[in-house]
Every structure is written in C-alpha cells, then in structure tokens.
Amino acid sequence: MTNAQKNRIIDKSFQAFGVVCTFFGLAILAVLIYNIFEEGLSRINWDFITNLPSRRPQKAGIYTAVMGTIWILVMTTLIAFPLGVGAGIYLEEYTKKTKLASLLEINIANLAGVPSIIYGLLGLEIFVRIFGLGGSLLAGSLTLSLLILPIIIVATREALKAVPSSIKDASMALGASKWQTIWNQTLPASIGGVLTGVILAISRAIGETAPLIVVGALAYVPFAPSSPMDEFTVMPIQIFNWVSRPQHGFAVNASAAIIVLLLITFMMNGIAVYFRNKWQKKIKW
Amino acid sequence: MTVKEPMSALVKNPQGAPRKNTIIEARNVDVFYGKFQALKDINITMEENSVTAFIGPSGCGKSTFLRCFNRMNDYIDEFSIKGEVLIDNKKVYWKNVAVEELRKEVGMVFQKPNPFPKSIFDNVAYGLKIQGINDKTFVEERVVKSLKDVALWDEVKDEMKKSALALSGGQQQRLCIARTLAVKPKIILMDEPTSALDPISTAKIEELMFELKKEYTIVIVTHNMQQAGRISDKTAFFYMGDLVEYGDTKQIFTNPKKERTQNYITGRFG
Ligand SMILES: Nc1ncnc2c1ncn2[C@@H]1O[C@H](COP(=O)(O)OP(=O)(O)O)[C@@H](O)[C@H]1O
Ligand SMILES: [Mg+2]
Numbered sequence: 001m002t003n004a005q006k007n008r009i010i011d012k013s014f015q016a017f018g019v020v021c022t023f024f025g026l027a028i029l030a031v032l033i034y035n036i037f038e039e040g041l042s043r044i045n046w047d048f049i050t051n052l053p054s055r056r057p058q059k060a061g062i063y064t065a066v067m068g069t070i071w072i073l074v075m076t077t078l079i080a081f082p083l084g085v086g087a088g089i090y091l092e093e094y095t096k097k098t099k100l101a102s103l104l105e106i107n108i109a110n111l112a113g114v115p116s117i118i119y120g121l122l123g124l125e126i127f128v129r130i131f132g133l134g135g136s137l138l139a140g141s142l143t144l145s146l147l148i149l150p151i152i153i154v155a156t157r158e159a160l161k162a163v164p165s166s167i168k169d170a171s172m173a174l175g176a177s178k179w180q181t182i183w184n185q186t187l188p189a190s191i192g193g194v195l196t197g198v199i200l201a202i203s204r205a206i207g208e209t210a211p212l213i214v215v216g217a218l219a220y221v222p223f224a225p226s227s228p229m230d231e232f233t234v235m236p237i238q239i240f241n242w243v244s245r246p247q248h249g250f251a252v253n254a255s256a257a258i259i260v261l262l263l264i265t266f267m268m269n270g271i272a273v274y275f276r277n278k279w280q281k282k283i284k285w
Numbered sequence: 286m287t288v289k290e291p292m293s294a295l296v297k298n299p300q301g302a303p304r305k306n307t308i309i310e311a312r313n314v315d316v317f318y319g320k321f322q323a324l325k326d327i328n329i330t331m332e333e334n335s336v337t338a339f340i341g342p343s344g345c346g347k348s349t350f351l352r353c354f355n356r357m358n359d360y361i362d363e364f365s366i367k368g369e370v371l372i373d374n375k376k377v378y379w380k381n382v383a384v385e386e387l388r389k390e391v392g393m394v395f396q397k398p399n400p401f402p403k404s405i406f407d408n409v410a411y412g413l414k415i416q417g418i419n420d421k422t423f424v425e426e427r428v429v430k431s432l433k434d435v436a437l438w439d440e441v442k443d444e445m446k447k448s449a450l451a452l453s454g455g456q457q458q459r460l461c462i463a464r465t466l467a468v469k470p471k472i473i474l475m476d477e478p479t480s481a482l483d484p485i486s487t488a489k490i491e492e493l494m495f496e497l498k499k500e501y502t503i504v505i506v507t508h509n510m511q512q513a514g515r516i517s518d519k520t521a522f523f524y525m526g527d528l529v530e531y532g533d534t535k536q537i538f539t540n541p542k543k544e545r546t547q548n549y550i551t552g553r554f555g
Contacts, residue, residue, distance in 0.1 A: 096362045166399035170461070173357060173393040174412040174468060175385045184415065189402060 033262075040255025048256060053220060053238075057249025062257050065238035067224035068137070068217075069206055069264070072234055075141035076148070076205050081198055084149050088156025088194075093182055112150035119147040120211030128215055135216025138228040143215050144208060148201040155197020159190035192279020196272045203268035207261070209236040235261045305332040308472065308502050309354060314368035316349055318361065323349045325526045327368075331519070333471075336494060336503045338513035338534065341523035341549070347506045350523070351474050353377070354504065355391040356384050372472065389416070392465035396477040398457035400449035400464075405441050408449045408460055412468035431463040435493055455486025462493065466501075473497065475505040479512065491516050510550055514538050522546045 051061020091108075095101045123143025133139040163186050171181040187194075212234060219241040221233045233241075235257055242254040309331040316324035324346045331337050339347040349358065356377060358364045370377040377387060389412075400408050407414075409428040418424060428445075432438040437459045441452070449460055458478060465473055479487040494503060494516050507513050513520055513534065520537040522530045522545075530537060530546045541547045 098362075164399075166395065166397060167401060169357065169395065170399045170401065170464075171411070171415075172360075173355060173388055173395075174415065174464065175388040176411075176415045177385055180415045184411070185401060 036255045036258050039252055040257075040259050043252050043256035044259060048253075049260070052222065052224075057242075057245075057247055057253050060242075060250075060253055062235065062238055062253075062260065064221045064224045065233050065235045065257070066260070068221070068232040068234045069261075071137050071225055071228075071232060072141055072144065072212075073202060073206050075137060075228060076144045077198075077202055079141055080145040080148050080152055080201070080205075083145065084152025084198070084201075085156050085194060087149070088153045088160065089182060089187075091153065092157045092160040093178070093186065108150050108153055112154060116147055116208055117210045117214060119143055120214030122146065123211060123215045133229070135218065135231055136229045137225055137232045139215050140212050140217055140232065140234075141228075143211050144205040147208065147211060148205050151201040151204070152198055155201070156190075156194050159193025159197065160186055162193065163189045192275045196276045196279070199268055199272040199275070203265050203272070206234070206268075207236060207265060209234075209240060212237060235264075305334065307331070308333040308373060309504070310369075310371040310374075311350075311353070312369040312371070314350075314353065314366065314370060316346070316353065316358075316367075317363075317365045319363040323526055327528045329521060329528060329531055331502065331504065333502050334498060334500075335518045336498050336505065336516055338517035338520045339504065339506045339523060340508075340510065340513050340520060341529075343508075345523040346526045347523055348476050351393075351476055351504060351506055354472065354474055355388050355393055356382075357393065359384065389468050390470050391472045391474060392468065392470035394458070394462055394465055394473065394475045394478045397481050398454055398461055400452070400457050400460055402448065402450055404446045405449050405452070405460065406445040409464050409467050411464060416468070427467050431467040432460075434466055434496070435459040435463040436489065437463060453486075455482050455489060458482060458486065458490060459493070462490070462497075466497075470501065472502045472504065475503065477506050477508060480508060487512075510538075510552075522549060524549070 048061050049066065050063050051059060052063055054060040091101070091104070095104075120143060123139060123146065127133045127139040127142045128135065131139075133142075167185050167189065168181050171185045172178075176184065217237055218231055218233050219237055221231055225232045239254050239257045239261070242250040242257065245251075307330045309329075311327050311329045314324055314327040315322060327350065339351065341347055352358045353366060353370050354372065354377065358366070366378060372387070372391060376382070401411060403411075406428055409431050410424050413424050413427060429438060432441065437456060440456060441447075441460075449457065452460060458481075462473075462478075479490050482490070491512060494505070497503060505513075505517065517534045519532065520534040521528055522537065522541075522543075524545055530541060530543045532542075537546060538550055541550065
C-alpha cells in the first residue's frame with residue numbers, strides 16, 4: 001500500500017468517525033426532546049402558565065417560577081450589562097498593555113470557567129450574609145451577575161478588538177477625545193458583538209440552578225415576587241422540584257416547564273444570532 | 286494650545302523682502318521606543334504655507350517624527366521624547382496642552398484611506414460634531430466647501446447619505462482630506478497619502494496639494510522621489526533616525542551636499 005492510499009484511508013475513516021460522533025450527539029438530543037415534548041406538550045396551556053403552585057399536579061402552574069425568572073433576567077441584565085461592558089471598555093481601551101494587565105486578562109478568562117456553585121457560595125457569603133440581603137431576588141441577581149460578568153467582559157473586549165485601529169486614529173486625529181472616539185466610533189462599530197455576548201451570557205444565567213439554590217432561592221413560593229427584596233423561585237428550580245416528586249402528574253408538569261424554558265432560551269439565542277448577522281452585514285472593512 | 290498670541294502673516298526682514306513665518310520648529314528632538322532611539326537630535330524649522338517632504342528609507346523615523354507634531358505617538362506605551370517641538374511658537378509637549386485642541390490645528394491624513402463606516406456627509410461633518418457644533422446650515426456649508434476643495438463634490442453631491450466605504454480608494458482618500466479640512470487646521474500632516482492609490486488618483490491628490498498650500502502648511506512623508514520633487518518646497522532626508530540633510534527641494538535633488546542623500550535619491554539604496 002502506498003503512502004497516499006494509506007493517507008486516504010485514514011482520511012476517510014476519520015471522516016466516518018466524525019459523522020458517527022455528530023449523529024450520536026444529535027440522536028440523543030432528539031430522543032430527549034422527543035420524550036419531553038411527548039410527555040409535556042399537551043400539558044401546556046394558558047392556565048399552566050398563569051397558575052400558582054399547588055399540591056395537585058393538574059392545578060399547579062409555573063406562574064411564580066416564570067415571574068421569578070423574568071425578575072432575575074431583568075435585574076441581572078441591569079446589573080451585569082453596564083458593569084461588564086464598562087469593565088470591558090476600560091480594560092480594552094484605557095489600560096496600558098502592562099504585565100499586570102495581561103495577568104488580569106488571563107484571570108478574567110479563567111473566571112469564566114469557574115463552576116457556578118462556587119459563585120453561589122461567594123454570593124451566599126457576601127450578598128446574603130454580609131450585605132444581609134437574605135434569599136432575595138437582589139441577592140440572586142447579584143450572584144448571577146458575578147457569574148456572567150467574565151463572559152460579558154471577554155465578549156465586549158473581543159468585539160472592541162475587532163474594530164480597526166485606523167478608525168480610532170482617524171477620530172483622534174480630528175481632535176476627538178478618547179471617550180468621544182469610543183462613543184461615536186468604537187461602540188457603534190462593535191455593538192452587535194457586544195450585545196451578542198451579553199444575550200448569550202444572560203441566557204446562560206436563566207438556566208442556572210445551583211448558585212441560586214445555594215443563595216437561598218426556594219422550591220416553593222406561594223406568590224409571584226413584587227419587589228427586588230422578595231423571596232423567589234425560578235424555572236430550573238421549579239423543574240428540579242417537580243422531577244423529584246413521586247406522582248407522575250408532576251413529571252408531566254416538569255416536561256411542560258422544560259419546554260417553556262427551552263423556548264425562552266432558544267428565543268434569546270435567536271435574538272443573539274440576529275444581532276450578530278446584522279452586525280456582520282453592516283460593517284465591512 | 287490654549288493661549289493664542291496674535292501673529293501677522295508676514296514679517297519683513299531687514300532687506301525688505303517678505304519672509305514667511307516659522308510655523309513648525311523642532312529643537313534637539315530625541316525620540317525613544319523603550320530603549321531604542323528612533324530619532325536623534327533633530328533640528329528643523331518649517332514655514333507657513335509651504336510643503337515640506339520627508340524622504341528616507343523605511344524605518345528611518347519619518348512617521349515617528351510626523352506624529353510628534355500632533356502627538357499621535359501618545360498612545361504608544363513605550364514612547365518618550367526629549368527636546369522641544371513648537372507649533373506657532375507653542376510647546377506641543379507642554380504638560381498643560383489640550384491634545385484635542387492641538388489636533389484641531391494640526392490635521393492628519395493616513396497612509397491607508399480610513400473613512401468612518403458612516404455616510405459621506407457624516408464623515409466630513411464628524412470633526413465639527415465632536416466640537417459640539419450643531420448649527421445645521423453652518424455644518425452643511427462647511428461640508429460642501431471641504432468636498433469642493435478636494436474636488437470630490439461633483440462626484441458625490443447626489444449621494445451624500447451613501448456609505449463612505451462604497452467610494453473608490455482614491456475618492457476615500459480625498460474624503461479623508463476633506464474631513465481634515467472641515468475642522469480648518471493650520472497644518473496638514475500626510476503620511477504616504479498616495480502609496481495605496483493608483484496613478485490617476487495620485488495625480489489628483491498631488492494637484493490638490495498645490496491648491497491646499499495656499500491656505501495650509503503641509504508636511505508629507507513620501508517614498509516617491511518624483512512626488513517629492515514635484516510638490517514640495519523643501520525636502521528633509523532622514524536616515525536611521527538622523528536628519529541627514531534639509532533644504533530647498535531643488536537643491537536637494539540637483540545638488541545634495543551629503544553623499545548619502547545623493548545615493549538615496551539616485552536610487553543606489555533605499
Ligand atoms: N510603536 C512602535 N514601537 C516600537 N518601535 C517602533 C514603533 N513604531 C516605530 N518603531 C520603530 O521606529 C523606527 C522608525 O519607524 P517609523 O517612524 O515608522 O519609520 P518610517 O515611517 O520612516 O518608515 C523603526 O525602526 C521602527 O521599527
Ligand atoms: Mg512610515
């Protein structure tokens with residue numbers, strides 16, 4: 001057998017291996033989704049969305065969990081968006097490229113990989129105990145904000161880095177200050193990338209369970225929260241709670257809630273993709 | 286650049302012949318990138334409404350020197366400068382200088398055309414916008430005037446809202462010049478402004494410089510000897526961080542005093 005033939009065989013077998021891997025992943029995903037839809041789809045109706053929790057599975061709804069998730073989503077965005085984007089702008093545009101700066105950069109990238117339960121413990125100590133916020137929405141949002149800040153910072157910096165320095169030079173050379181240059185040139189040219197990063201980070205946050213449980217989110221909350229200091233639950237915790245019940249009715253409820261959560265996540269990812277495409281189309285250097 | 290002393294345009298010298306004002310002056314300028322010395326003890330003066338060409342092989346410090354006049358070197362972490370750079374007799378590197386003000390006086394055109402990813406109009410109006418000038422008719426007049434000055438108006442007057450990125454390279458570079466003119470600087474620095482352009486666009490920009498020189502002082506870096514010969518009044522030849530020779534362009538090109546200059550302009554090295 002010649003070398004070329006050998007290479008061709010290796011090539012082909014690797015390709016086959018890749019195809020098998022891909023289909024394996026897709027098949028499992030398909031089975032999971034099929035199972036969940038088969039079990040839960042018929043359970044989804046308006047009452048299911050708007051009912052409060054109940055001991056009887058047929059009467060139980062996800063209203064408190066949905067509202068909790070929405071509160072968490074909005075508050076986390078309000079906290080993490082300005083902080084993350086601001087830090088990203090500062091690190092990318094203002095700091096000098098010193099050893100300290102690159103050390104900081106590596107550490108922030110590493111923070112993005114820290115297990116979320118660690119953030120939960122940090123939040124428990126700082127927000128719940130030291131700040132005395134208890135198991136409130138505010139404590140939960142602050143904790144999730146910590147969790148996604150590194151992701152937002154890294155995404156912001158990547159987006160800013162993609163703006164050519166010639167544009168910034170042109171702006172500065174016309175007498176623009178640094179901030180004017182960032183506001184009028186760098187940010188508009190990178191906003192698509194920044195928003196994509198922020199949305200993906202937040203869609204990760206709404207799927208998180210562990211850190212919120214640690215912080216003290218409850219499995220059972222009788223009413224939807226009405227202020228940032230209220231107790232709360234979120235959809236993943238509600239699902240977790242239902243799955244662990246013995247009655248089959250709750251398993252059906254869990255499946256239905258998973259479908260709703262999946263829809264929300266898909267929607268957010270869709271919006272992120274939309275921004276990214278719009279951004280890529282507009283800016284061609 | 287906060288205080289402006291009044292200064293008459295022309296000062297008579299003792300012989301009675303009109304002598305132009307010095308507008309740019311460098312005294313014993315040393316520039317370092319970290320430990321590397323990019324410019325060595327540069328002394329030079331340039332007159333108002335003149336065109337000065339910087340020539341010399343790549344890496345000899347032409348861009349570095351040019352960027353000392355509008356302090357575009359400030360963002361290089363390792364950059365440091367000794368000596369004095371004076372524009373209109375004011376110290377450019379004085380600690381209280383507002384860099385933004387300086388750059389309104391000293392505009393810059395870059396090697397690669399770098400229009401903003403905005404409309405043609407917004408590109409030219411940008412410098413005024415960041416100064417907080419909102420008077421619509423004033424801005425419009427200034428934009429039109431600037432585009433006319435660079436002979437681009439006739440080509441773009443019907444599509445001012447179009448993206449500047451849709452223009453050809455030569456048009457983009459003229460737009461970048463118009464953008465600089467719109468803030469009414471006194472000095473325009475050009476760093477190899479035609480090296481990315483085709484010969485026809487290059488000719489247009491050279492032609493433009495003859496016109497601009499009536500109102501502005503121009504300093505241009507060029508690798509094109511013919512271009513330096515055609516458009517400049519004075520030529521400065523740099524070599525490895527030294528200003529080897531500086532004088533009237535005619536003299537530099539026909540009768541250089543230094544052998545190194547001779548070798549360079551005749552193409553024996555470069
Ligand atoms: N940002 C920088 N950091 C370090 N060295 C630089 C930097 N910019 C230029 N230099 C060095 O300074 C010297 C002069 O560069 P430059 O002014 O760009 O030359 P020219 O424009 O004449 O080609 C070169 O040796 C170059 O390597
Ligand atoms: Mg150069």
